[in-house]
Each structure stands twice: as structure tokens, then as C-alpha cells.
Amino acid sequence: MLLLGQSGAGKSTLLQALAGVLADDEGEREGTMLVDGRPPAPGRAGLVLQDPDSQLILARVGDDVAFGCENLGVQRDETWRRVHEALDAVGLDVALDRSTSALSGGQKQRLALAGVIAMQPGLILLDEPTANLDPQGVTEVRDAVVRVAQLTGATLIVIEHRVAVWQGVVDRVVVLETGGGAIADGDPGSVLGARGAELAAGGVWVAGHPPARPARRHRAAEQLMLETRELSVGRSRMAVQEGIDLRVCGGATLAITGPNGAGKSTLGLTLAGLLPPVGGEVVAGAELAGDAGPHPIKWRSRQLLTRIGTVFQQPEHQFIAATVRAELEVGPKALGLSDSETRTRVSELLDRLRLASLAEANPFTLSGGEKRRLSVATALATRPRVLVLDEPTFGQDSRTWSELVALLAGLVDDGTAVVTITHDLDLVDALADATVTLS
Amino acid sequence: MTTVNPVAKLAAALLLAICLVLTIDWVSATVALALEFVVFAFIRMKARVFWLRTLPVWIAAPLTGVTIALYGQTDGAIYFEFALARVSDGSITLAIATVLRVLAIGLPAVVLFVSIDPTDLADGLAQRAKLPARFVLGALAGMRLVPLFMEDWRSLELARRARGVADTGRIRRIAGQAFALFVLSIRRGSALATAMEARGFGAPAQRTWARESPWGSREWLVMAAGLSIGLVAIAAAVLSGRWNFIVGP
Numbered sequence: 249m250l251l252l253g254q255s256g257a258g259k260s261t262l263l264q265a266l267a268g269v270l271a272d273d274e275g276e277r278e279g280t281m282l283v284d285g286r287p288p289a290p291g292r293a294g295l296v297l298q299d300p301d302s303q304l305i306l307a308r309v310g311d312d313v314a315f316g317c318e319n320l321g322v323q324r325d326e327t328w329r330r331v332h333e334a335l336d337a338v339g340l341d342v343a344l345d346r347s348t349s350a351l352s353g354g355q356k357q358r359l360a361l362a363g364v365i366a367m368q369p370g371l372i373l374l375d376e377p378t379a380n381l382d383p384q385g386v387t388e389v390r391d392a393v394v395r396v397a398q399l400t401g402a403t404l405i406v407i408e409h410r411v412a413v414w415q416g417v418v419d420r421v422v423v424l425e426t427g428g429g430a431i432a433d434g435d436p437g438s439v440l441g442a443r444g445a446e447l448a449a450g451g452v453w454v455a456g457h458p459p460a461r462p463a464r465r466h467r468a469a470e471q472l473m474l475e476t477r478e479l480s481v482g483r484s485r486m487a488v489q490e491g492i493d494l495r496v497c498g499g500a501t502l503a504i505t506g507p508n509g510a511g512k513s514t515l516g517l518t519l520a521g522l523l524p525p526v527g528g529e530v531v532a533g534a535e536l537a538g539d540a541g542p543h544p545i546k547w548r549s550r551q552l553l554t555r556i557g558t559v560f561q562q563p564e565h566q567f568i569a570a571t572v573r574a575e576l577e578v579g580p581k582a583l584g585l586s587d588s589e590t591r592t593r594v595s596e597l598l599d600r601l602r603l604a605s606l607a608e609a610n611p612f613t614l615s616g617g618e619k620r621r622l623s624v625a626t627a628l629a630t631r632p633r634v635l636v637l638d639e640p641t642f643g644q645d646s647r648t649w650s651e652l653v654a655l656l657a658g659l660v661d662d663g664t665a666v667v668t669i670t671h672d673l674d675l676v677d678a679l680a681d682a683t684v685t686l687s
Numbered sequence: 688m689t690t691v692n693p694v695a696k697l698a699a700a701l702l703l704a705i706c707l708v709l710t711i712d713w714v715s716a717t718v719a720l721a722l723e724f725v726v727f728a729f730i731r732m733k734a735r736v737f738w739l740r741t742l743p744v745w746i747a748a749p750l751t752g753v754t755i756a757l758y759g760q761t762d763g764a765i766y767f768e769f770a771l772a773r774v775s776d777g778s779i780t781l782a783i784a785t786v787l788r789v790l791a792i793g794l795p796a797v798v799l800f801v802s803i804d805p806t807d808l809a810d811g812l813a814q815r816a817k818l819p820a821r822f823v824l825g826a827l828a829g830m831r832l833v834p835l836f837m838e839d840w841r842s843l844e845l846a847r848r849a850r851g852v853a854d855t856g857r858i859r860r861i862a863g864q865a866f867a868l869f870v871l872s873i874r875r876g877s878a879l880a881t882a883m884e885a886r887g888f889g890a891p892a893q894r895t896w897a898r899e900s901p902w903g904s905r906e907w908l909v910m911a912a913g914l915s916i917g918l919v920a921i922a923a924a925v926l927s928g929r930w931n932f933i934v935g936p
Contacts, residue, residue, distance in 0.1 A: 303879070315888075316887050319889075549848045568867070578851070
């Protein structure tokens with residue numbers, strides 16, 4: 249069963265209640281919920297969450313799968329038999345003492361799934377299990393889930409914004425309404441057919457209702473902003489990518505793609521003047537550099553503001569103020585802009601990114617989509633000539649997606665250079681003028 | 688060495704340390720150190736690994752020594768005096784005894800811990816030392832988050848440069864980063880707690896253990912070795928008349 253609904257409709261809460269992990273003192277409850285005729289408890293239902301890193305419990309693959317069995321009091325021989333069976337079922341063919349943190353995103357999610365099925369639950373609950381994965385990881389996990397459902401005969405409930413991933417494999421689609429109740433319940437064809445437009449407007453990715461894409465104006469003259477020469481990048485002295493030669497031009501979008509772990513983010517941070525090159529150099533065009541010198545890594549923090557803006561993969565990493573408004577004022581204030589100019593820029597951004605009603609809220613309390621919009625807005629407040637974004641559409645619903653794409657297209661048309669790291673093929677398709685694929 | 692139950696290693700290091708902190712004389716520390724080197728020779732640890740891992744102890748010990756030589760209790764001839772610092776016969780003897788003692792307690796502790804696997808230690812603490820499983824496993828799982836926190840910290844630092852606030856006010860910035868890391872860590876921690884709970888952690892069932900935590904004569908032997916080195920050292924101090932009980936005159 250595929251569970252849909254706008255963000256805030258209570259999809260995750262419902263899943264956690266079914267899994268038996270909602271504490272009695274969390275919020276209010278009404279009515280009854282029975283799993284197999286009894287109140288829900290861990291063991292009868294297994295839950296796989298979105299973030300691969302925060303559900304690895306132990307350091308070794310075998311131990312991690314065995315963890316659930318141990319908690320349920322399964323005998324040792326039986327536990328290890330189930331561990332082998334579960335790893336086989338999810339197709340994870342690695343040694344039992346393999347380090348869990350050395351696995352790829354898709355492997356980590358399959359490991360979490362193996363840990364769940366080793367407990368032999370009758371109900372498997374998946375809360376956006378593929379939202380943080382690259383396209384290969386998405387297919388890997390989806391196929392493992394389908395195989396497990398066939399092997400075990402367990403009931404499956406999955407929450408996912410990207411309907412296409414699951415559309416062909418679920419028997420039933422339920423749409424929850426914000427405020428309570430289900431507004432649709434039936435087979436995928438009829439629910440998505442009847443409710444497709446409405447769901448798409450609410451942010452769900454429905455086939456046949458793609459998010460709106462902006463029309464692009466094409467600019468003839470492109471101005472060189474950044475250029476790399478024989479660039480090697482890495483977080484330490486070890487290079488993860490070598491010999492990169494690329495050009496970043498005003499009025500154009502450069503997409504950097506490649507599998508997880510290929511060094512995309514590292515390249516992005518190096519281009520943005522935040523990480524020093526391991527070898528070679530990043531050179532700024534004369535007009536971008538101005539009086540700051542040719543190498544972005546040597547610029548002062550304040551000099552970066554009007555030159556290169558960076559939007560981090562995790563918005564929380566770049567929030568430094570107590571309110572949304574103060575967050576937007578940080579850049580203009582660091583530049584020493586007048587109060588009136590700062591006010592104008594901030595209120596313009598608040599309106600443009602639908603954040604005006606949240607101006608006094610704490611950035612950490614916003615929803616995923618709101619955080620993403622705010623993190624982009626903070627970079628735009630100082631009007632940088634180059635904007636580097638790391639996975640800007642990661643885990644976003646289709647509504648935030650089309651807003652972001654429209655915003656970025658507008659910036660590019662006005663002459664900004666946009667560099668985006670992404671494995672979202674729709675984003676590449678909608679925006680990229682050039683693509684660099686790392687392997 | 689790797690097959691000895693980590694709890695036995697922990698206990699051996701503790702027993703030895705308890706014996707050695709009872710007195711502050713140079714005889715007991717020297718005897719203990721000499722016996723320890725004999726043991727080190729038998730366990731065939733690679734020389735490079737030994738020096739690399741024990742390096743902090745070799746640095747810390749002389750530093751403590753210098754401090755005690757300067758500020759330790761004055762006794763006998765005074766060689767040097769400046770402000771509160773006073774180097775005398777008494778403070779020098781105390782300094783030597785302290786350096787030897789830091790080495791005698793620190794080196795075996797490091798050597799015993801180098802080969803400990805956290806998962807095995809947790810298994811041992813819960814199954815053998817009978818510490819509460821909830822506490823031990825919670826701590827073990829929490830430790831897995833440490834590398835993630837380190838990555839978070841690096842990103843927070845880069846992000847501050849990107850936001851234009853990294854040129855000045857370093858101390859205030861670090862305080863802000865620490866707070867942000869704190870918020871992020873609570874979030875990661877509660878996600879991990881949910882994942883653990885969903886896998887039946889804390890369920891009413893009697894927990895079983897997938898991994899055995901072996902315990903036999905070898906474990907008793909390791910503990911006995913730690914205790915005997917300590918006792919021999921104490922005996923040597925008492926017999927040589929250098930016994931200097933830490934409490935009392």
C-alpha cells in the first residue's frame with residue numbers, strides 16, 4: 249500500500265503509531281489501533297526510515313541485522329539463521345563483519361530492511377526509504393522491498409513523494425487528508441487517475457502531472473566567472489577527483505552529477521572557495537575577482553558574499569540566527585549595507601520565497617521545504633554573481649521543486665552563474681546548460 | 688591478545704592502577720614498570736604501533752614531572768627558585784616518582800585498550816559484568832554517531848565562511864557552532880532512538896545475545912597478571928622502606 253498526502257497530513261505519525269514507537273506522552277490520541285487484533289508493539293511491525301545514517305545501530309553488518317532478534321529474545325542459533333536469510337532476501341552480499349559505515353546509501357537502506365525482516369514482522373513500514381538515495385540506490389532498494397514482500401508475504405506500507413518509484417508494485421493507494429481522514433482509497437490506477445491533479449498541486453510527484461518548468465531565455469554572450477586548471481579536490485590531502493578542467497560562466501547553469509561518494513560535494517565546496525584545492529587551481533575571472541585576487545580560497549569570508557554564494561546540502565548547517573528575518577539580515581549586515589537597503593532586500597526575499605508569515609520563526613523549526621527555501625534566500629540576500637548549490641532538490645516535494653527551478657532559471661537569465669550538484673535528472677533536464685559527470 | 692575478553696583487560700588495568708595509586712614512591716613504580724616491559728615483550732605488539740599509541744603517555748609523563756619538580760612539596764636542598772616555583776631535593780624525588788607512576792599506569796592501560804573492539808566490550812560489560820543492557824547498548828550505538836558529528840562540525844565551519852561571518856569574532860562563532868552541533872546531535876540521537884525502539888530495543892521480552900562473550904582461564908590469568916604486578920610493586924616498596932601511603936603522613 250502506498251500512503252500519500254501533503255506534508256503535515258500525518259503520514260509519518262501514522263506509520264510510527266503502527267510500529268508501536270509513539271510514546272503515550274507524545275501528543276493526543278483518539279480511537280483505537282490494532283495490529284493483528286492487538287495494540288501495536290515493536291516486532292509485529294518493522295519500520296525503515298528515511299535517513300540511512302541514523303538507523304545503523306551497530307558497527308558490523310551481521311550484528312546490526314541480529315539486533316532486533318536479540319531484543320525479541322530469539323535464541324542464538326535461530327538469530328544467525330535469520331541474519332543469513334534476511335541478508336539473502338535483500339540481496340546484500342557482504343561479509344558479516346563488514347563495517348556498516350563503509351556501505352553505500354542503497355546498501356545501508358537494504359541493511360535496515362534486513363534488520364526489520366529478521367524480526368519476521370507481519371507488517372513492514374517504509375517512511376520515504378529512497379528519498380536520500382541516488383537513482384541506482386533507489387532501484388536497488390525498491391527491488392529489494394518487492395522481493396522481500398513476495399518472499400515473506402508481509403503487508404507493506406510505504407510513504408513516498410515520488411509515486412513513479414512504487415506505482416507499478418503497489419496494490420492500493422491511500423491519500424490522507426490534512427486534518428484527518430482518508431480522501432481516497434483504492435487501486436493505483438483509479439486513485440491516481442481521479443486525484444492526480446489534486447495530489448500534484450499538493451506536492452506529490454504523479455506521473456502525467458509533471459511540475460511546471462520555466463521557459464528559458466537563451467543568452468548569447470556568456471561571461472567567464474570561474475575556471476579550474478588540472479584541479480584535484482579532496483577533504484584532506486587525499487584527492488578524490490583529479491585533473492578537473494571546467495568553466496563556470498554567467499548566464500549559464502553547470503550541473504555536476506555522479507554516484508554517491510564520487511566527490512561532487514567536495515568539488516562544489518572547492519569551486520565555492522571554501523575548501524582549498526588538493527592540486528591545480530580554481531581561478532576567478534577578472535570581473536568576478538575585482539580587487540580580491542584570482543584565487544577564491546584566499547578571499548576573505550566577507551569578500552565571498554557578493555562573489556560566490558553557497559547553499560549547503562543540509563540547510564541546518566548554514567543557519568546562524570534565531571529568526572528567519574535575522575537569518576536573511578546576516579549577509580547584508582556583514583557587507584555593511586544601510587539599514588534601509590537591508591530591510592528592502594529582506595522583505596523582498598521573504599515575499600518571493602513565501603517566507604513572510606514565518607519571518608519571526610526559528611529557522612530550525614521550519615519544515616524541510618521551508619528550510620530549503622530559506623537557505624537559498626540567505627545566499628541570494630548578498631546577490632552573489634555565482635551560486636553553488638549542493639543537492640537543492642533532495643527530498644523536496646514537487647511544489648518546492650518547481651518554485652526552486654523557476655527561481656534559479658530567473659537568476660541565470662539575469663546573468664548569474666549557477667553550479668548545481670545533483671542526481672535529480674529532472675533538475676538537470678530543466679536547467680543545465682552543461683553537465684559534468686564524475687565517476 | 689585480541690581474543691581475551693575486553694572486560695578482563697579493563698579489570699586488569701584497573702586492578703594495577705588501584706595498587707599503584709595507593710603509594711607515591713619511586714620503588715613501586717619502577718618495579719611495576721620493569722615487570723610490565725617483560726609482559727610487553729611477550730605479547731608481540733608491533734614496535735611502531737606500540738610507540739605510536741603510547742606517544743601521548745610519553746609526552747604527558749615528563750610534563751607532569753616538570754610541574755611537580757617546580758611546585759611539589761619543598762624538602763632538603765633548594766636548587767632554583769622563581770616566584771612560586773621552587774626546585775628542591777624533595778620536589779625532584781617526587782617528580783621522578785610521579786613520572787614513573789604515570790608511565791606504569793598509562794602504558795599498560797593503552798596497550799590493553801588498543802586491541803579492544805567497542806562491540807565486544809559492550810557484549811562483555813552487559814553479559815559478564817552484568818551492567819544494564821539498555822545503558823551499555825545505548826552508549827555503544829551513540830558512539831557510532833561521533834564521526835557524523837565530526838562531519839557536521841566541518842560543514843558548520845565551512846558554512847560560516849560562506850555566510851560572510853568567518854573573518855572576526857572567532858570565539859563567539861565557535862560558541863554558535865557548538866550550539867548548532869548540539870541541536871543537530873539531539874536530532875540525530877532521537878532518530879537513532881526511534882530506529883532502535885522500532886527494532887524492539889527496550890521491549891519487555893528477555894533479551895538474548897547473538898554473540899557469546901567468552902570467559903575462561905585466560906581471562907582470570909590476565910586479571911591475575913595485572914593484580915600481581917601491582918602487589919609485587921607494593922611489596923617491594925614496603926620491604927625497601929619507601930612505602931609512602933597516599934593518605935596520611
